[in-house]
Amino acid sequence: MIQFRFGSEGDLTAPVDDRLAVGDERVVDFLAKVARKLLAPAVARRHPELGSLGYFLRPAELNRAVSRMRREDAIVFPRGNVFHVPPANVDTIFVYSWALSALAGNHNVVRISSRSAGAADAILDALNEVDADPVIRRTQRMVTYGRDDVLTAALSQWADLRVIWGGDSAVEAIRKHPLRPSARDLTFPDRTSWAAISAAGWRAADPAARRAAVVGFTNDAYWFDQAACSSPRTVFLVGTETADVRAEFIELLLEVVDQRGWQVDAAMAVEKRVNAYGLAATGAVTALDFPANTVTAMSLAAVPDAPRRWIGAGAFPFAEVGSLLDLVPAMNRQDQTFSHFGFAPAELRAFALALAGRGVDRIVPFGSALTFSAIWDGYDLPHEFTRLTTVVAS
Amino acid sequence: MSVFTLPQAVKEEVLLKDLSALVAHHRQRCAPYDRILAANGYEGASSVAELPWLPVRLFKNLELKSIPDDEVFKVLTSSGTTGEVSRIYLDKAAAATQTRQLGATVQSVLGPKRLPMLLVDTKAMLKDRRSFSARGAGVLGMSTFGRDHVWALDNDGHVDLDAIRGFLEKHGDAPFLIFGFTYMVWLHLYEVARDHNLDLANGILIHSGGWKKLVDQAVSPSAFRARLAEVGLVSTHNFYGMVEQIGTIFLEGPSGGSLYCPDFADVIVRDPVTWRELPPGETGLLEVVSTLPTSYPGHVLLTEDLGVVHGIDDGDWPGKRFSVSGRLPRAEARGCSDTYREAA
Numbered sequence: 001m002i003q004f005r006f007g008s009e010g011d012l013t014a015p016v017d018d019r020l021a022v023g024d025e026r027v028v029d030f031l032a033k034v035a036r037k038l039l040a041p042a043v044a045r046r047h048p049e050l051g052s053l054g055y056f057l058r059p060a061e062l063n064r065a066v067s068r069m070r071r072e073d074a075i076v077f078p079r080g081n082v083f084h085v086p087p088a089n090v091d092t093i094f095v096y097s098w099a100l101s102a103l104a105g106n107h108n109v110v111r112i113s114s115r116s117a118g119a120a121d122a123i124l125d126a127l128n129e130v131d132a133d134p135v136i137r138r139t140q141r142m143v144t145y146g147r148d149d150v151l152t153a154a155l156s157q158w159a160d161l162r163v164i165w166g167g168d169s170a171v172e173a174i175r176k177h178p179l180r181p182s183a184r185d186l187t188f189p190d191r192t193s194w195a196a197i198s199a200a201g202w203r204a205a206d207p208a209a210r211r212a213a214v215v216g217f218t219n220d221a222y223w224f225d226q227a228a229c230s231s232p233r234t235v236f237l238v239g240t241e242t243a244d245v246r247a248e249f250i251e252l253l254l255e256v257v258d259q260r261g262w263q264v265d266a267a268m269a270v271e272k273r274v275n276a277y278g279l280a281a282t283g284a285v286t287a288l289d290f291p292a293n294t295v296t297a298m299s300l301a302a303v304p305d306a307p308r309r310w311i312g313a314g315a316f317p318f319a320e321v322g323s324l325l326d327l328v329p330a331m332n333r334q335d336q337t338f339s340h341f342g343f344a345p346a347e348l349r350a351f352a353l354a355l356a357g358r359g360v361d362r363i364v365p366f367g368s369a370l371t372f373s374a375i376w377d378g379y380d381l382p383h384e385f386t387r388l389t390t391v392v393a394s
Numbered sequence: 395m396s397v398f399t400l401p402q403a404v405k406e407e408v409l410l411k412d413l414s415a416l417v418a419h420h421r422q423r424c425a426p427y428d429r430i431l432a433a434n435g436y437e438g439a440s441s442v443a444e445l446p447w448l449p450v451r452l453f454k455n456l457e458l459k460s461i462p463d464d465e466v467f468k469v470l471t472s473s474g475t476t477g478e479v480s481r482i483y484l485d486k487a488a489a490a491t492q493t494r495q496l497g498a499t500v501q502s503v504l505g506p507k508r509l510p511m512l513l514v515d516t517k518a519m520l521k522d523r524r525s526f527s528a529r530g531a532g533v534l535g536m537s538t539f540g541r542d543h544v545w546a547l548d549n550d551g552h553v554d555l556d557a558i559r560g561f562l563e564k565h566g567d568a569p570f571l572i573f574g575f576t577y578m579v580w581l582h583l584y585e586v587a588r589d590h591n592l593d594l595a596n597g598i599l600i601h602s603g604g605w606k607k608l609v610d611q612a613v614s615p616s617a618f619r620a621r622l623a624e625v626g627l628v629s630t631h632n633f634y635g636m637v638e639q640i641g642t643i644f645l646e647g648p649s650g651g652s653l654y655c656p657d658f659a660d661v662i663v664r665d666p667v668t669w670r671e672l673p674p675g676e677t678g679l680l681e682v683v684s685t686l687p688t689s690y691p692g693h694v695l696l697t698e699d700l701g702v703v704h705g706i707d708d709g710d711w712p713g714k715r716f717s718v719s720g721r722l723p724r725a726e727a728r729g730c731s732d733t734y735r736e737a738a
Contacts, residue, residue: 266666271725274449280433281426288433
């Protein structure tokens with residue numbers, strides 16, 4: 001059974017006469033009104049994560065995204081019909097994906113998980129409360145439905161672009177349904193993200209800067225129980241004899257987590273023990289430290305032992321390396337975000353050049369790991385959501 | 395004969411010595427276990443509560459055994475709700491010990507002789523491969539302590555009144571054993587006994603299997619006892635145990651309300667925040683210790699069950715008395731790679 005969360009009810013794959021343009025004023029106007037709702041103090045207090053979403057949807061940001069779509073050498077059009085399958089539990093991703101696609105003038109169907117709650121409901125409320133041009137509801141639909149292969153297959157046949165978030169198994173499950181020959185997939189499979197601290201940079205930073213770095217890192221790590229694709233997990237200590245840096249980092253982490261009120265319940269604490277003991281059992285981890293339920297610290301035997309699967313909320317393997325370049329062989333296609341503190345821009349650039357696109361899509365400072373941007377997972381999303389027509393007169 | 399004899403202080407002295415020896419035994423023979431203790435910096439314990447515990451779920455993720463492959467005599471499995479399976483490896487000696495100690499434990503309430511046995515279950519269940527490991531193994535394990543077995547349910551899972559009546563006519567005048575899962579006893583024996591005036595006065599009920607299904611029907615452990623007593627079944631013993639510590643069961647005493655620890659086992663209630671031992675009266679996570687696991691490092695286990703110690707050396711039998719009050723929910727990731735279960 002289909003539950004319509006936003007947009008006109010009815011056949012999702014029936015042809016619609018409406019046409020939207022790239023950067024359509026009616027869409028910009030609608031998204032800007034949604035942004036105002038999300039930035040309202042009452043909403044922001046209850047769901048702080050909607051603040052950055054609201055910021056992303058402000059007119060200035062939207063116009064920047066539209067200008068990225070335009071180009072000199074071709075006329076830009078919407079890609080057509082886009083079917084979005086966002087992840088179940090990162091409540092805000094579906095909006096970023098959909099908003100950019102809507103801004104590109106596409107007709108969208110977004111399948112929202114029945115398990116989504118909290119922030120997702122607040123967003124849907126905001127969408128429904130905004131006074132929109134009727135064309136918005138006719139072309140932009142958000143639905144929730146249970147396992148329904150017939151509907152998923154029909155939407156896959158309808159789509160010119162299918163956007164699949166939510167990890168390898170979701171991608172594989174959805175890909176069982178064929179697309180039309182002209183259509184394609186934009187996939188966001190399982191990713192791993194890392195953090196790195198320059199020991200020299202840390203030691204050179206004043207106490208306030210160190211603390212600010214840890215505050216940023218704490219937001220990155222704890223926001224989605226450290227399970228978002230961009231959440232940093234292993235922390236690489238870059239330098240020599242970095243034990244002092246690690247000790248101070250953990251001390252500050254405990255303090256900040258406590259002050260910010262991040263909690264780890266008993267079930268999560270047990271989950272972390274199970275996973276950490278599992279790493280110790282195989283020899284991947286040589287020392288375990290449980291200073292509090294909120295923070296689990298582990299010493300990796302070697303860089304390649306850094307786990308790519310989730311250990312639990314607030315679980316940090318540590319490994320020391322001499323330089324960022326030493327990490328290059330260990331990075332691969334699965335690696336997404338690399339958050340950093342204390343490095344010179346030239347070091348980061350040299351690291352990116354050495355990686356040569358074989359892994360790591362984003363290199364961002366502590367505190368920005370979860371900040372969504374139009375370039376994501378190596379894709380320039382505004383371009384992905386548009387198609388190009390070239391005209392050569394003679 | 396009873397295995398519920400040691401006062402707490404004496405028991406802890408014995409257990410500390412025996413379990414510390416087992417820690418050393420397993421460290422020598424099970425490399426993954428040794429690596430876990432080394433990573434935790436374990437250097438010895440001066441009390442039972444200081445012994446190094448393993449989360450019980452580790453047996454679902456890892457192969458943990460302290461015997462060479464060619465000495466594996468039996469592999470026990472338990473199916474969890476998420477499809478993961480614990481694998482418990484026994485050699486001949488461990489298999490014999492667990493059977494013997496389980497027998498000694500139930501004989502503490504049944505007496506030394508095998509009693510006629512009414513099984514509150516269906517024989518068909520043994521053929522269901524999916525539910526066999528959990529329910530079937532329990533029934534089969536316990537059935538060795540009875541004789542002249544009769545199944546209370548037919549192959550379709552309906553109450554077989556004729557079979558029960560036949561059993562009671564033949565054996566009802568002297569002590570007999572009733573075994574079944576708690577909710578099965580409630581659903582299929584209590585109501586039938588009440589409606590048909592069955593005489594269960596000589597029965598000794600041993601039951602287990604969690605209270606969740608009964609709590610959902612608002613039946614508390616004390617109500618369960620009281621209602622069964624109304625139909626004449628006054629001798630009832632709940633027990634708590636798990637495949638990861640096979641052979642060790644914590645048995646309800648004659649006056650009810652509390653589970654007791656056999657001489658070779660104990661429980662510790664831990665605060666899930668500080669991980670320190672909690673005093674009687676405070677609810678926390680249950681840790682179970684037992685000297686029986688020699689072929690795998692399951693001698694000190696942190697369960698995901700919540701429980702509370704009610705008293706020490708102040709009940710039907712010596713030692714700690716406790717009850718199990720619930721289960722820790724499973725932690726769930728909520729990240730992007732948390733894929734839809736309904737994805738396809």
